[in-house]
Amino acid sequence: MNRNLARVVATLLGALAVVLPALAGAYPLQVARNVMLYMALAITWDMLLRSGQISFGIAGLFGLGAYASILGVIRAGMPAWASIPFAAAFSALAALLIGYLILRLRGMYFSIVTLALAEIFRIVIHNLHDFTGGPEGIVAPAGVIFGGSASGLYWLALVGLAVALGASIWFEKSKFHFALTAIRDNEIAASSSGVDIFRWLLATFVITSGIQGLLGGIFVQSYGFATPDSVFSADFTLLPLAMALLGGIHGTVGPIMGAVLLGVASEWLKLQMPYGHLVVYGIIIIIVILFMPRGLYGLARKMARPAEGRAE
C-alpha cells in the first residue's frame, strides 16, 4: 500500500519533470533548474553520509568540476557538451587522490579537512591567474550552452539530477547499502565480516565527488562563465546539507523532499528579503537537528508505522 503510494508519487513527479518545459515559462524553468541542481547535490552528500562520514566538501568538488569544464572549453578547445563528463572525471580523479589521504580520518577530523577543500581550490585558482583568469573569473567566448535556450538548459539539469538519482537508488539496492550501513553502525563489526572499509569509503567518495563535478560542469555551462567566489560559494555546501537534513537523511527520498520544500521556499524568500533567506536556512538546520533528527521523511514514516502494524 505504502510502496504503491510511493510509486504513484514518483511517477507523477517524473511526469511533471518531463512535461514542465512545455507548460512553464523561462522563470519557473530556471527555478526548477536550481531546485534540481541543489537536489542532486543533496542526494550525493547523503550518499556519503550513509557511511557516517559528514563531508563539507561539496562546494570544493563542485567548483573544481565547474573550472575543469570551462577551462576544458577555453584552454583545450573541448566542445561544451564534452566538457561536462570531463568535469565529472576530473573531480572524481581529484577525489581519488584526496580520498586516499583523508579517508583514514574519522568524525570531526574528516569533516574539517573537507571543509578546507573549497578554500584551497579557490585560492589555487585565484593565484593561477594566467591559466584560470584569477579572481575576476573567466568567460566562455562561445557563451552559454545550447545558445541559452531555457528548455535546453532545463533538460541538461534534469540529466544531472537523473545521474544523482540513479546512483543513489543503485547504492540503496546494491552491496553499497550493506557496506556503508555496516561502516556507519560499527566499523569493527564490519571489518570482522570482511568489509574493506577504506576501499568502500574511497569508492563512495570518488563516485559522489564525480557527480558533484558533473553538476559543476552543468552549472558553469548554463551560465557561460565562472568566478572562484561564485562556483566555490559555501551555498553549494550549506544549502544541500540543509535540504537533506530537513527532508531526512540516509536515503534517496529525504533529500528530494527537502530540496523541493527549501528550494521553492528560498525562491520566494529571496524575493521577500534578499540574503535574508540564509537566516531561514540556519534556523531550519537548528530546528531539524534539535527536534526531528530523521527529518520530514522520518517523521512521516514514524506516523505511518502504527497504521502498518494494524494492517499486518
Place this chain on the structure above:
Amino acid sequence: MTKLRTERLTRAFLGLVAVNDVSFSMEEGEILGIIGPNGAGKTTFINLVSGIIMPSSGKVEYKGRDISYMPAHERARLGIARTYQLIHPLENLSLIENVMVGSIFAKGNGLKTARAKAEEVCASLGLTGLDRDTSKLTILEIKKMEIARALANEPEVLFLDEVMAGLNSDETRELIAQVQAIARERKLAVGVVEHVMGVIKELTHRVIVLEAGELIAEGPYEEVSKNPRVIEAYLGGAA
C-alpha cells in the same frame, strides 16, 4: 590438521604487556576454552588473532600462512570469524541483513545468494522473524544473530567471546547444544571465552589458561582445574 597457531605472540600497550609470549594451536574440529581471571588478556588475545589489533612481536599463522599483520577484513575472508564480548549489532540493518553482511563481504556472494545462505545459518540457530529491526530482538536473539553473522563468513576458525554472558540457564543450555552441533557439522575450530566454568566444562575439549597475559596451563578442563597455579590465579595467592 592445525588451523591456527601463534608463536611467542606478544602485545604491549605502552608499559602494560597484555599478551605475553603466548604460543598455542587450534586443530580442526576442536573446541578450545580460553579462560583466566579478569584482565588476563583473553580478549586482547582474540583481537590479535582476528586482526583487530596488531602484535608487538611474535607470529600468527593460519593453515601454515603467516598472517601476523594482515588486516581484519582479509582474515575474515580467509576463514577467521568472531563475535564480541560487547555486542556489536548493526542497528540500521535488519536481523537477516546483519547476517548477510558476512556472506556478502567475507565470501563475495551476491545479495540473493547471501540472503539464502543467511537464512540457512539463521535456521540452524533457530532464529525466526528475520526481517525484524535489531532493536526488537531479545538478548539471546542478538547473541545468536552475532554468531550467525560470524558463521556467514563460512569460517574455519571461530572465536566466541563471552556469548553466554547474560543468558539464563535454559538459554545457555540451548546455545551450547547449537554451538556443538554447528562446530561438528562444519568441522570448525572454535575458541570460546567464558567465565562460567560449567559452560567451559561442558563445551570444550581442551582449555588454555591465561594470567596477566601469560599462558600458564593447557589441557583438558578436568586436569587444568586441579592445577595449583590455575587455582592460585583464580583465588589469589595463599597468604
